[in-house]
Amino acid sequence: MARLLGKRPPARHVETIATEDTVEQLSSEFRLSKEKVQSILRGVGINLEGSNPASEMGLYREVIACKVGDRSRFTHSDTSYEEVLDEQLRSFDEIYVDTAPIIQEDWFLHFVTDAEPILKRRKKKLIILEKTLEELHGLKDNPEKDKEVRVRSTIRPDLIRQLARRGLVRIGDTGSTGIADDHLVSLFSQIGATKSLLLVTQDRGLSERIVRLAHQLEQHPKQEVKKPWFLRLLGRKKSDAEQYAHQMVACKLIEEGKLKRCYICPECNESYYDDLHACEGMVLCGRCYLDLKEQEAKQIAANQKKREAELKAEEERQKKLEEEERRLEREKLKQTVGQRVEMQKKRFIKRASLVLVVLLILAVVLIVLLL
Numbered sequence: 086m087a088r089l090l091g092k093r094p095p096a097r098h099v100e101t102i103a104t105e106d107t108v109e110q111l112s113s114e115f116r117l118s119k120e121k122v123q124s125i126l127r128g129v130g131i132n133l134e135g136s137n138p139a140s141e142m143g144l145y146r147e148v149i150a151c152k153v154g155d156r157s158r159f160t161h162s163d164t165s166y167e168e169v170l171d172e173q174l175r176s177f178d179e180i181y182v183d184t185a186p187i188i189q190e191d192w193f194l195h196f197v198t199d200a201e202p203i204l205k206r207r208k209k210k211l212i213i214l215e216k217t218l219e220e221l222h223g224l225k226d227n228p229e230k231d232k233e234v235r236v237r238s239t240i241r242p243d244l245i246r247q248l249a250r251r252g253l254v255r256i257g258d259t260g261s262t263g264i265a266d267d268h269l270v271s272l273f274s275q276i277g278a279t280k281s282l283l284l285v286t287q288d289r290g291l292s293e294r295i296v297r298l299a300h301q302l303e304q305h306p307k308q309e310v311k312k313p314w315f316l317r318l319l320g321r322k323k324s325d326a327e328q329y330a331h332q333m334v335a336c337k338l339i340e341e342g343k344l345k346r347c348y349i350c351p352e353c354n355e356s357y358y359d360d361l362h363a364c365e366g367m368v369l370c371g372r373c374y375l376d377l378k379e380q381e382a383k384q385i386a387a388n389q390k391k392r393e394a395e396l397k398a399e400e401e402r403q404k405k406l407e408e409e410e411r412r413l414e415r416e417k418l419k420q421t422v423g424q425r426v427e428m429q430k431k432r433f434i435k436r437a438s439l440v441l442v443v444l445l446i447l448a449v450v451l452i453v454l455l456l
């Protein structure tokens with residue numbers, strides 16, 4: 086409309102903060118000198134001049150937090166969340182993290198901060214492939230990428246190395262050359278037969294491949310890692326359900342570093358994200374579930390109708406049978422009355438003819454006597 090009227094659309098108002106205030110705020114938050122704050126930011130290519138968009142404050146905080154290793158501000162405010170995350174993570178032997186979730190917003194910072202006590206307690210590590218570090222290296226110098234992506238790709242390797250030093254991250258071998266996705270899928274198909282695996286990735290296509298691979302593996306019994314004879318002797322025999330339980334799960338990170346699992350609907354074949362539950366990855370989607378419920382309800386209604394029709398037909402058949410029975414009864418009754426009348430008639434004729442014969446004889450005797 087503005088263009089039609091020959092007017093320029095009003096410029097979007099961008100809230101800004103003066104460099105001085107930005108530095109002051111960050112230095113008091115992190116208890117660092119102003120010079121240190123500025124030098125850390127400059128180190129990743131952020132040169133504060135004049136005023137800066139207020140929306141970038143979060144990014145500055147991420148940079149400093151990663152550099153100084155202070156992730157306290159990324160802890161979950163809800164203390165019960167640790168229990169939820171523990172429930173989600175504890176069943177996995179290995180947790181792989183792909184490149185995109187590491188640089189999407191500040192979600193990876195939230196995720197590792199929340200996962201840290203769990204990983205320590207459960208003696209687990211996040212596995213980040215060398216390929217991911219190479220990708221981050223490539224992204225930080227890519228002028229086509231957004232400033233936020235470039236900055237995050239610059240600071241995350243520092244964080245990853247810090248975490249590796251603290252035993253929370255293992256840098257995994259990329260192994261084969263070629264596409265990282267293909268490598269991950271083939272790696273998962275090899276180790277997935279013996280281990281429970283979680284892949285954290287924002288890539289829907291890759292997640293779908295993992296879900297389908299898990300589904301394929303579920304058709305085969307789980308291969309046991311060969312244990313020493315004394316452990317085999319002491320260990321109990323696994324039930325069938327345990328033997329076939331392969332857990333290979335793909336999740337993406339969302340706000341506050343929470344996990345959402347990728348599922349594929351076996352009915353419509355489409356993937357979708359939902360909460361992480363300990364179940365198979367091929368689960369009906371909401372729409373298909375409702376459709377199925379509707380179909381079921383229709384089937385139940387149709388069955389009910391059929392049953393009612395059958396019942397009615399049976400009732401009518403019974404009624405007809407009863408009517409027929411009554412008719413036959415009536416016939417029988419009619420017949421017996423007719424027969425009785427007939428019999429009485431016969432008896433009467435018999436008696437009458439007997440009387441007639443006796444009278445005749447008497448008459449003859451009388452005539453003889455008279456003559």
Ligand SMILES: [Zn+2]
Nearest residue numbers: 350353370373
């Ligand atoms: Zn569906």
